[in-house]
Amino acid sequence: MVRPLAVDVDGTLTRPKPDRGVDPRVFEALRAYSEEAPVVVATGKAFPYPVALCEFVGLPIRVVAENGGVVCIEQGDGDDPYGGGRFGDGVVYNGDREAADAVARAYEAEGHALGWGAVDLVNRWRETEIAVARDQPLAPLERVAAAHGQEVVDTGYAYHVKSPDVDKDIGLETAADRLGYGPGDFLAVGDSENDAEMFGVAGESWAVANADDAALSAADFVTDAAYADGFLEALERATE
Structure with a gap:
């Protein structure tokens, strides 16, 4: 069974610094993965950014934003992007x-x-x-x-x-519950200390090679490649 995916954005889906852009190769990879299992974008960016990423990539809007402070999960297949009631409990705010x-x-x-x-x-x-x-x-x-x-x-x-009691692990737990999973069902991929807590509750975690020490220590596996290349490598190796 393909695990549901929780994936960071900056440093994980992006090109190497100083380029902040998302590597376009990840778009089709995310779309293909979402046909097998839910994809949750888990980022430190402000709430609208991961929502926009999902919209433009063509994914259901399933986001953990602001390091777990905001969670919004589309339920169902997302075929009707403006259908009523598709977000269940609506937007969940964990932060202050x-x-x-x-x-x-x-x-x-x-x-x-x-x-x-x-x-x-x-x-x-x-x-x-x-x-x-x-x-x-x-x-x-x-x-x-x-x-x-x-x-x-x-x-x-x-x-x-x-808030010190809010991290991506809290966000992933909220997202998983609304999708009918446990956080331990998820594959998580990231690069930073704000991903380390998420790695701790995910069932399988991968740090890309450019990750900081906190993420490297917390991850189950580390890719050989960095940034988006590392993300693509993680998907390939995790689903072999």
Whole structure:
């Protein structure tokens, strides 16, 4: 039986840095996989980004966004993209945007910035956390976050300020339940410390070769190839 798939985006479906683009070769791979088992896009990006990815690739909208803070799972085959009731319980919010905003205000009051410029598209549609550019000072961000009961996770693309009890493992558990699976039924592929918790609850986990130490340590297997090449390798080896 082909396992349902939970897959990260940045660093996993993308080309090598500094290119942030999704490698177009993964589109058909994801579509083909979705014909055998559900595909859940699990990312640290703001909620609209994985929804748009699913829409344009042609996948049912099954997403874990904002490091588990937001979950939205389309049930059924998704043939009617605007059919009523297809999302069951609707959008599930696990995170706390108000607490994250308090961290942002305190961080900025100390003279720091979120680092995205005047038009902050990174956080504009974010609903349960905030993201800070990695060229901003980390130590004061971690201190302010801790004072507000939040934590900072470095995804390799941004510092994410989020609730400490919310990770991709919580998101995967929510998604799996709505699809009629357990998290242990899933194959998970990722590259970062925000994937490590998801690896811990998935039945089989693969880190692509460019993964950070946390993901490499948590994964069951590591690919020889990096970035999207590693993802494609993981799919091939996991379904042999």
